[in-house]
Amino acid sequence: MKCPQLDRPTLLEARDLTRLYGPGKGCEGIDFALRSGEVLGIVGESGSGKSTLLRTLCGMEAPDAGRVVYHAHEGELDLYAIGEARRRALLRMEWGLVHQNPRDGLRLGVSAGANIGERLMALGERHYGQLRAAGQDWMGRVELDPGRIDDAPQHFSGGMQQRLQIARTLVTRPRLVFMDEPTGGLDVSVQARLLDMLRTLVRELGLSVVLVTHDLAVARLLADRLMVMRRGRVVEAGLTDQILDDPQHAYTQLLVSSVLTP
Amino acid sequence: MNGYNFAYLDEQTKRMIRRGLLKAVAIPGYQVPFGGREMPMPYGWGTGGMQLTASILGEEDVLKVIDQGADDTTNAVSIRAFFERVAGVETTTATADANVIQTRHRIPETPLAAGQILVFQVPIPEPLRFIEPSEEETRMMHALEEYGVMHVKLYEDIARHGHIATTYAYPVKVDGRYVTDPSPIPKFDNPKLHMSEALMLFGAGREKRLYAIPPHTRVESLDFEDHPFEIQEWDAPCALCGARDSFLDEVITDDRGGRMFVCSDTDYCQNRQEEVA
Numbered sequence: 001m002k003c004p005q006l007d008r009p010t011l012l013e014a015r016d017l018t019r020l021y022g023p024g025k026g027c028e029g030i031d032f033a034l035r036s037g038e039v040l041g042i043v044g045e046s047g048s049g050k051s052t053l054l055r056t057l058c059g060m061e062a063p064d065a066g067r068v069v070y071h072a073h074e075g076e077l078d079l080y081a082i083g084e085a086r087r088r089a090l091l092r093m094e095w096g097l098v099h100q101n102p103r104d105g106l107r108l109g110v111s112a113g114a115n116i117g118e119r120l121m122a123l124g125e126r127h128y129g130q131l132r133a134a135g136q137d138w139m140g141r142v143e144l145d146p147g148r149i150d151d152a153p154q155h156f157s158g159g160m161q162q163r164l165q166i167a168r169t170l171v172t173r174p175r176l177v178f179m180d181e182p183t184g185g186l187d188v189s190v191q192a193r194l195l196d197m198l199r200t201l202v203r204e205l206g207l208s209v210v211l212v213t214h215d216l217a218v219a220r221l222l223a224d225r226l227m228v229m230r231r232g233r234v235v236e237a238g239l240t241d242q243i244l245d246d247p248q249h250a251y252t253q254l255l256v257s258s259v260l261t262p
Numbered sequence: 263m264n265g266y267n268f269a270y271l272d273e274q275t276k277r278m279i280r281r282g283l284l285k286a287v288a289i290p291g292y293q294v295p296f297g298g299r300e301m302p303m304p305y306g307w308g309t310g311g312m313q314l315t316a317s318i319l320g321e322e323d324v325l326k327v328i329d330q331g332a333d334d335t336t337n338a339v340s341i342r343a344f345f346e347r348v349a350g351v352e353t354t355t356a357t358a359d360a361n362v363i364q365t366r367h368r369i370p371e372t373p374l375a376a377g378q379i380l381v382f383q384v385p386i387p388e389p390l391r392f393i394e395p396s397e398e399e400t401r402m403m404h405a406l407e408e409y410g411v412m413h414v415k416l417y418e419d420i421a422r423h424g425h426i427a428t429t430y431a432y433p434v435k436v437d438g439r440y441v442t443d444p445s446p447i448p449k450f451d452n453p454k455l456h457m458s459e460a461l462m463l464f465g466a467g468r469e470k471r472l473y474a475i476p477p478h479t480r481v482e483s484l485d486f487e488d489h490p491f492e493i494q495e496w497d498a499p500c501a502l503c504g505a506r507d508s509f510l511d512e513v514i515t516d517d518r519g520g521r522m523f524v525c526s527d528t529d530y531c532q533n534r535q536e537e538v539a
Contacts, residue, residue: 084402088408089406107393107414110417111418114417122409122411123410127486127488128420128486128489129488131417150422
C-alpha cells in the first residue's frame with residue numbers, strides 16, 4: 001500500500017477537542033492533524049464517540065472545549081470562531097459530507113441529476129446544459145447508468161443511492177470529505193464495488209478524507225492512518241497496516257481479533 | 263358603522279401592522295412576522311391581505327378589490343362590501359381611480375401609478391418551503407443567501423417537462439437580495455413587479471408574515487442561462503375586447519367542447535370594449 005507523504009501540509013487539526021453528552025459519552029481530549037491528500041480512519045465500537053467526533057469536526061456540533069482548525073487557502077480558520085455564514089460556505093464549497101444513510105444526504109423527491117447539480121447551483125452555476133452534462137459525467141464516474149439521470153433516487157437501490165450521494169458530494173471537487181460509515185447497510189458484494197470505486201476516486205482527485213467506520217476491512221482498504229477510539233478517547237493511533245497487523249493496546253487487539261473471516 | 267373601529271381592526275393592531283410594513287418596505291422582500299388577528303372569515307380567503315388593507319386604509323381612500331383579476335367574483339365582492347360597511351370608504355372597480363387595490367392572483371393590466379398601493383393575499387409566503395419544511399432552517403438560508411435549492415426546482419421542471427413549467431408563484435429575487443414568493447400570480451405578471459411605480463404589500467394571514475416590494479425596486483425572476491424566463495402567450499386575442507397583451511382565462515361555454523379565451527382583468531376588458539363601441 002502506498003505510504004502517505006508525511007511532508008504534505010496540514011489541512012485539518014483537532015486540538016484537545018471535547019464534546020461530552022455525559023461522562024464517557026461523546027469524545028474527549030482528541031488531538032490529531034490530517035495532512036492534505038491523506039485518508040484518516042476513525043474506528044471503534046458503537047458508542048465509542050466516532051460519530052460525535054465527526055459531527056464536531058465537520059461543523060455540525062460545537063465542542064465543549066478545544067478547537068478545530070482548518071488550513072484554508074487564506075490561512076488558518078478556527079471552525080467555531082468564524083461565523084455561521086463562513087462555516088456553512090466552507091461546508092458548501094470546500095468540504096463534503098457523506099452520510100451513513102444516503103436518505104440523509106439526498107433529496108429523494110427530485111431527480112438524480114438535480115441531486116448532483118444542487119451543490120453546483122449553490123455555487124452559482126446557472127447553465128442547465130452544463131449542469132446536466134456534469135450530472136451525466138458523475139453518474140458515469142460512480143458507475144451509475146447515466147440514462148437514469150431523470151429518475152428519483154427513491155427508486156434506486158441502497159447501493160445506488162450511496163453512489164449518488166458520493167457523486168453529489170464530490171461534484172464540486174471538495175478538498176476535504178467526511179464520511180460516516182459509507183458502506184454501512186450494504187451487502188458485501190455491493191460494499192466491495194463501492195469501496196473499490198471510492199478508493200479510485202480518492203486517489204484520482206487527491207481527496208483528504210476523514211472516514212468513520214466500525215468495519216476494520218473498510219479501514220484497511222481506504223485509510224492511510226487509523227485512530228482507534230474507545231469510550232470517547234483515542235486509545236491508539238498510527239499507520240493502518242501497523243495498527244491492524246501489530247495492535248499494541250489491549251482494546252485494539254480485541255477489536256482486530258474479533259473480525260470474522262469466512 | 264357602530265360597534266366597530268374604523269376598518270374593523272383596533273388602532274393598536276393597525277399600528278403594529280404598520281410598524282411591520284415600515285420594516286418590510288425598508289428591507290425589500292424580507293418576511294416580517296406580525297401578530298395576525300382573527301378576521302371574520304376563514305384563513306385562505308384573504309385574511310392577510312385584509313389586515314394589511316385595514317391598517318393602511320384612510321377615510322379618503324378609494325378601494326378596489328379583485329379576485330383572479332375580476333371585480334365581480336365572490337371573494338372580491340364580499341371583501342369590498344366588508345370594507346364599505348366597516349370603514350365606509352368609497353369603492354371602485356376602475357383600476358386608475360383606486361388608491362388601494364387588494365388583489366388575489368393578479369396584477370391589473372392597466373399600469374399602476376405612483377401613489378397606488380397593491381395589497382396581495384398570500385397563501386404561503388416562504389418560497390423555500392417546498393424543499394425545506396423547517397422554518398428555522400429557511401430563515402437561516404435567507405440570512406446566508408443560500409438559494410441554490412431554488413434552482414433545483416427549476417432544474418427539475420426542465421428535466422421533466424423540457425421547459426420551466428412553473429407558471430404561478432414563480433420565485434423572484436428582490437433588489438438582488440431576498441428570494442421571494444410573489445404570491446400565486448401567474449408568471450405573466452412577474453415583469454410588472456420590476457421597477458413598479460406602485461408600492462406592493464404582501465400579507466399572509468395564516469402564516470402571519472408580511473413583506474413588501476417598494477416602488478422602483480429591481481425584481482428578477484429566477485431562471486437558467488440557457489432556459490431564460492418567459493411569460494405565457496396565447497394564440498388568439500381576447501374574445502370580448504380583442505386584447506393581445508393581457509392574461510387570458512379559458513371559459514367553457516357549453517358541454518360540447520365550446521370555449522373562449524377572455525381577459526381575466528374584467529375592468530381592463532370592459533374599458534377596451536367601451537372604447538371600441
